[in-house]
Structure formats: structure tokens, C-alpha cells
Amino acid sequence: MIVHPASVASDLAFAADAARNAGLDVRALFGPQHGARGEKQDNMIESAPYVDPATGLPVHSLYGDVRRPTPEMLSGLDVVLFDLQDVGVRVYTFVWTMALAMEACGEAGVRFVVLDRPNPVGATREGPVLRPGFESFVGLHPIPLRHGLTCGELARWLCAERGVACELSVLPCRGWRSETTWRDTGLPWVMPSPNLPTVASCVVYPGMVLLEGTNLSEGRGTTRPFELFGAPWLDPDALVKRLRAANLPGVVFRPCHFEPTFQKHAGKLCGGAQLHVTDPSAFAPVRTAVEVLAAARALAPDRFEWRAPPYEYEHNLPPIDILWGHDGLRTGLEAGASAGEIMKEAERELDDFDASVAPCLLYDAT
Numbered sequence: 001m002i003v004h005p006a007s008v009a010s011d012l013a014f015a016a017d018a019a020r021n022a023g024l025d026v027r028a029l030f031g032p033q034h035g036a037r038g039e040k041q042d043n044m045i046e047s048a049p050y051v052d053p054a055t056g057l058p059v060h061s062l063y064g065d066v067r068r069p070t071p072e073m074l075s076g077l078d079v080v081l082f083d084l085q086d087v088g089v090r091v092y093t094f095v096w097t098m099a100l101a102m103e104a105c106g107e108a109g110v111r112f113v114v115l116d117r118p119n120p121v122g123a124t125r126e127g128p129v130l131r132p133g134f135e136s137f138v139g140l141h142p143i144p145l146r147h148g149l150t151c152g153e154l155a156r157w158l159c160a161e162r163g164v165a166c167e168l169s170v171l172p173c174r175g176w177r178s179e180t181t182w183r184d185t186g187l188p189w190v191m192p193s194p195n196l197p198t199v200a201s202c203v204v205y206p207g208m209v210l211l212e213g214t215n216l217s218e219g220r221g222t223t224r225p226f227e228l229f230g231a232p233w234l235d236p237d238a239l240v241k242r243l244r245a246a247n248l249p250g251v252v253f254r255p256c257h258f259e260p261t262f263q264k265h266a267g268k269l270c271g272g273a274q275l276h277v278t279d280p281s282a283f284a285p286v287r288t289a290v291e292v293l294a295a296a297r298a299l300a301p302d303r304f305e306w307r308a309p310p311y312e313y314e315h316n317l318p319p320i321d322i323l324w325g326h327d328g329l330r331t332g333l334e335a336g337a338s339a340g341e342i343m344k345e346a347e348r349e350l351d352d353f354d355a356s357v358a359p360c361l362l363y364d365a366t
Contacts, residue, residue: 002030002062002101004094005038006085006117006190015083015115016055026057027077032084032097033063034193044312063093067137067313068100071108079111085192086151088119089206090130091138091323093312094192098151099140099158106166113169116152116362118185120202123148123178123363127206127286128346129353130325136314138322144353145286145325146206149361150176156360170362178363181280195225204275207289210329213320215305216296217270221260228258230272232265233303234296240273242295246339250283252276290329290339297333306330 001007007015020026029036035047036059046064051057060073074080080101084094098114105112127145135141141162147154152170159168175185182189182199191197196205201224208226211218219228230236236255243253253273260266277283297304311319321327324346332342 001026001028001081001083002032002097003036003083004032004034004085004192006192007083008190010187012188012190014054015081016057019081020055026055028073029055029057029059030062030069030073030080030101031059033093035061035063038191038194062097062101067097069104069108071104074104074108074110077110079113080105081113081115082151082155083115083117084151085117085190086119087192087196087202087205088121088147088149089209090143090145090147090325091209092205093137095151095154096137096140098155099164102155102158102164102166102168106164109167111167111169112155113171114152114155115171116150116173118173118176118180118182118187119148119150120182120189120199121146121206121285122181125350125354126284126347127343128325128328129349134317134322134326136317136322137312138314139325142325142353144350148178149357150363153357153360153362156362157357160360161356172362176363178361180363195220197223197225200277201226203277203280203283204285204288207285207287208275208292210286210289210293210320210323213307213311213318213323214293214296215264215303215307216293217258217260217264217272219258219260220263221266222258224274227276228256228272228274229292230256230258230270231296231300231303232268232270233300234271235299236271236273238299239271239295242299243273243291246291246295248284248288248291250277250279250281251288252278287339287343290342293329294333294339 009018047061052059125144125148129144130139130142158164204226216231219225222228240253240255307319320330
């Protein structure tokens with residue numbers, strides 16, 4: 001089973017325990033980024049293999065020496081159950097752990113079953129589609145930044161459109177529809193990784209994750225990651241004045257200061273803002289983040305910087321380019337393009353993606 005802390009049943013029982021109680025012979029656990037127990041608080045911290053203290057099962061790391069199961073890890077297994085809670089964003093690595101595990105299982109003759117889970121940010125798509133030449137562990141196949149799919153739908157598309165060959169089964173969510181929100185489910189939220197502690201943090205994540213490609217703090221090391229952002233050299237009032245002038249839908253900004261306890265600018269007082277999403281259905285997280293980057297760059301052109309590689313196992317391409325999916329955001333801002341112009345150019349490939357994925361959808365509203 002590929003699991004993490006959010007791999008729980010509706011009564012919050014850990015999936016591996018629930019499977020064993022149901023009579024399945026669980027032989028091993030596989031852990032993605034942050035570990036099978038979600039123990040790695042910071043980002044891009046590898047995990048080593050170990051024996052799970054609660055179940056006594058071996059835990060194979062898929063975020064360490066390898067990122068796909070080896071033949072030795074799969075030896076003797078009949079099926080791999082994939083049970084990770086995704087958050088609907090291309091750069092969230094769990095879907096690429098899934099894709100690589102599907103490939104490995106196909107080569108080993110091991111059945112692959114996705115225990116599907118809701119997409120907490122819904123079926124809306126936004127942002128650029130990954131382009132050839134910008135593949136990495138934060139994007140292995142050409143999907144939008146906010147892709148609007150569940151893991152089960154994405155797995156079906158990988159098999160149908162991308163040539164991933166494996167014996168795939170998807171157990172769909174019962175009662176889920178593409179227009180449903182997480183609140184509608186009545187289910188408790190279990191954080192899938194330490195820096196997405198709430199549904200509110202997931203709502204802003206599709207855009208604010210882009211700040212990882214800059215020297216701006218994206219709020220890691222605070223209690224509101226991806227909702228707080230800033231840097232020691234930013235003027236909060238000037239920043240918020242500029243962002244309010246953009247008239248972004250479904251969100252208001254509050255000027256603030258914060259001091260990260262780890263990651264960028266740890267122990268330093270940062271000026272910045274907090275996003276308060278007032279209407280999730282109207283809020284456009286990717287467009288909002290592009291406006292944030294444009295504002296920060298305009299206010300402090302001599303201090304704002306793009307982060308240098310390495311980033312998520314990529315040692316050559318700028319992190320912002322692999323996060324965006326191509327170099328259009330970076331080159332657009334450097335050329336003085338507006339956020340609207342950048343988004344218009346970025347989203348011209350969404351219609352083609354919509355058409356390619358339509359046969360693979362499981363939860364159409366109609």
C-alpha cells in the first residue's frame with residue numbers, strides 16, 4: 001500500500017489497519033514525499049526505509065534513493081493499493097509517485113488499484129499546461145497547474161493517453177461529483193502533508209506554491225503556510241495597496257508581519273500579507289499568485305530574485321520554470337507583461353487538455 005497520514009477510512013482508521021482488519025494480507029508500505037507517516041515537516045527532505053513501529057511492516061521510501069518501486073520491492077506482491085490524498089495541483093508530487101509506481105507495476109506484472117479520493121479544490125482547471133522540455137518530479141506529464149482531476153481520473157488518463165501500461169483498477173468515490181466541495185462531504189480533513197494543514201491552505205496552494213521558485217517566503221515555518229507570504233524587504237502596506245488595485249475576485253489581502261521558524265528567512269521579520277479567501281468559487285489562485293509575483297517584483301526590483309536550482313531533483317532548469325511548466329511566467333514578467341497577458345498565453349492549451357481527459361472522467365456533474 002502507498003500511504004500517508006491522510007490514508008484513512010471515514011472513521012479515521014489508518015488504511016493499512018483497515019485493510020488488514022478486512023482480511024487483506026498487507027506485506028509492505030510505500031511512503032511518498034514527507035514519509036508514510038508524514039513525519040518530514042520541511043520540504044524536499046528524503047526518507048530512508050524503515051520498519052513501521054505500529055504495524056511491523058517494512059516501509060519502502062519512494063522519496064529517497066528511488067522515486068519508483070524497484071523490482072525487489074514489488075517481488076511477491078499481487079497488487080499495489082494507491083491511497084494518497086491529492087490536492088489537485090500538478091506540482092504536488094503524490095500524483096507523480098502514482099505515475100511512476102504504475103509504470104513499475106506494469107513492468108513487474110503487479111496489479112495497480114487506485115482507492116480514489118476527492119479533489120479538495122474541485123474540478124476547475126487553471127494555469128499553464130506543462131510543455132515538453134520542462135518535465136521534472138513536479139510535472140512528468142502535460143497537465144495544467146490546477147488540473148481539476150482526482151487521482152483515479154488522472155490514472156485513467158495516463159493509461160489512455162500517455163501510454164502508461166499497467167493493469168489498472170480505480171475504486172471511485174461514492175457520492176462525489178465534480179462540483180462538490182470538501183465541506184459538502186462532511187468528512188474531517190487530515191493533512192496530506194505538513195504544510196497543507198487545512199482545506200483553506202489547499203485552496204490557495206495551486207497558485208501560491210509558485211513562490212517556491214522565488215526568494216519570497218511562501219509561509220513555510222509559520223502556522224499559515226501558503227496563506228502568509230512576504231520577505232524582510234517588502235513593505236506590507238505598499239504590497240497590499242497594489243494587490244487591492246488588481247481587483248482579484250474572491251480574495252482580500254491583509255498587510256502583516258511574520259517570522260518563519262524554518263525555511264526561507266528563518267528567524268527574520270518579514271513584511272507581507274495574508275490571503276483571506278472570501279469566495280472559493282470565484283477565487284482564481286493561479287491568477288492571484290501571478291499578481292503577487294508581479295507586485296513583489298515591481299516594489300523591490302533589486303531584491304526580488306528567482307530561486308536557483310537544484311529543486312526537486314532538477315539541477316539545471318530554474319525552479320520557477322518547472323513549477324509553471326515552461327518559462328513563460330519568468331520571461332513574461334521580465335519583459336513587463338501584465339498578469340492578464342501571462343494568464344491568457346498560459347491557458348490557451350486548456351481546451352485541448354479538456355478534450356483529451358474527458359473520456360477518463362468519473363464524476364461529471366451531469
